[in-house]
Amino acid sequence: MNKIINILKEQKSIPIDQFINIALYDKKFGYYMKKNPFGKKGDFITSPLISNLFGEMIAIWCIAFWEHLEKPKKFLLVELGPGDGTLCKDLLNTFKKFKHFYSCLEIKLLEKSNKFRKIQKTKIKNIKVKWIKKINELNYGPIIFLGNEFFDSLAIKQIYNKKGSFFERYVTLSKNKKIKFLYKKAKKNLIKNIKNLNLINKGSIIEYPIEAIDYLEIIAKKIKRYNGGLLTLDYGYMQSKNQDTLQSVKNHQYLNILSQPGNSDITSHINYKLFFEILKKNNLEIEKLATQSEFLQRLGIIERANILSKKISFKAKADMFYRLKKLLHSEEMGSLFKVLFAKTKNTKFSLGF
Ligand SMILES: C[S@@+](CC[C@H](N)C(=O)[O-])C[C@H]1O[C@@H](n2cnc3c(N)ncnc32)[C@H](O)[C@@H]1O
Structure with a gap:
């Protein structure tokens, strides 16, 4: 907290995307740089940590996609923001059972947090797995880009539309040194960008996912050049709505992002309409969004659980189906989470969609 207050004392105000980046990634002070927030005892839980069947289904999807691409001898899987490394570990457990696929596979992990990179390196000890600092480094393919809750963790800008005048949201200090929002007249370039992206609709808060857009453009270029696809799972919406979706979570409870x-x-929530437009502009084709529940069920998660349940104790079986419900039920993560798949125009693969 002191760090942000000191920065604000010095700079008076900073845009909200900069505030998010400091709050999450400042070397000493950043949330993702100093603790492992995942799990029951942490602040939140993600799908890979709920059940290893999640990773198993995604592994099967990757293998099927590789087969569709006619089993290329060299094949790259890039995980975006691997967190505590659970998904990658579960993927490898399944990949190893498919010898031909496994012999063609290489994995690269893109991770910004030093803390998470350390956790990943202790969890995943496999010569096929390497860490990269920049997505630009990738220079061969085909590539599958895979991200679970990656895009929703990237910093965004917020712009307030007051009857056609635009003000960017900043943070500043109040007289009693509390962090508060401040609105400053938006710069011309920013207004031009949000107009070009068709972000001006009804509703007063415009969210501009400035970092996600950069990633989508680079990823699209890599897929065009080397073939492959992008598979992401995040929470988000498809309809045009301009609203404040920034949220903060601690101990599994929501709180004000400034507190x-x-x-x-x-x-923040993903604006899928915008993601579709950017990917299409970059000549990729996108499958209709699937919910997490639809996607995992089309891949056979329930059938797989039924097979496994024959070999385990009643207690283990109850636990497995309890976890499955968390992943699939519409009141849990099943409908809130959406699955996006983008690929080149001549790729006809659509498993799970
Ligand atoms: C919400 S966590 C999700 C972790 C994991 N995928 C899971 O589902 O459990 C977001 C992850 O993305 C990473 N991340 C966020 N921004 C990043 C960036 N610009 N480059 C690389 N990693 C980033 C975070 O450090 C973290 O590992």
């Missing part, structure tokens, strides 16, 4: 920067997670 505990550095000690709470900050995320």
Whole structure:
């Protein structure tokens, strides 16, 4: 907290995307740089940590996609923001059972947080797995880009539309040194960008996912050049709506994003309509969004659980189906989470969609 207050004392105000980046990634103070927030005892839980069947289904999807691409001898899987490494570990457990696929596979992990990179390196000890600092480094393919809750953790800008005048949201200090929002006239370039992206609709808060757009453009270029696809799972919406989706979570409870920067997670919802437009502009084709529940069920998660349940105790079986419900039920993560798949125009693969 002191760090942000000191920065604000010095700079008076900073745009909200910069605030998010400091709150999450400042070397000493950043939330993702100092603790492992995942799991029951942490602040939130993600799908890979709920059940290893999640990773198993995604592994099967990757293998089927590789087969569709006619089993290329060299094949790259890039995980975006691997968190505590659980998904990658579960993927490898399944991949190893498919010898031919496994012999063609290489994995690269893109991770911004030093803390998470360390956790990943202790969990995943496999010569096929390498860490990269920049997505630009990738220079062969085909590539599958895979991200679970990656895009919703990237910093965004917010712009307030007051009857056609635009004001960017900043944070500043109040007289009693509390962090508060401040609105400053938006710069011309920013207004031009949000107009070009068709972000001006009804509703007063415009969210501009400035970092996600950069990633989508680079990823699209890599897929065009080397073939492959992008598979992401995040929470988000498809309809045009301009609203404030920034949220903060600590101890599995929502709180104001300004109340505990550095000690709470900050995320936003994905504007899928915008993501589709950007990917299409970059000549990719996108499958109709599937919910997490639809996607996992089309891959056979329930059938797989039924097979496994024959070999385990009643207690283990109850636990497995309890976890499955968390992943699939519409009141849990089943409908809120959406699955996006983008690929080149001549790729006819659509498993799970
Ligand atoms: C919400 S966590 C999700 C972790 C994991 N995928 C899971 O589902 O459990 C977001 C992850 O993305 C990473 N991340 C966020 N921004 C990043 C960036 N610009 N480059 C690389 N990694 C980033 C975070 O450090 C973290 O590992």
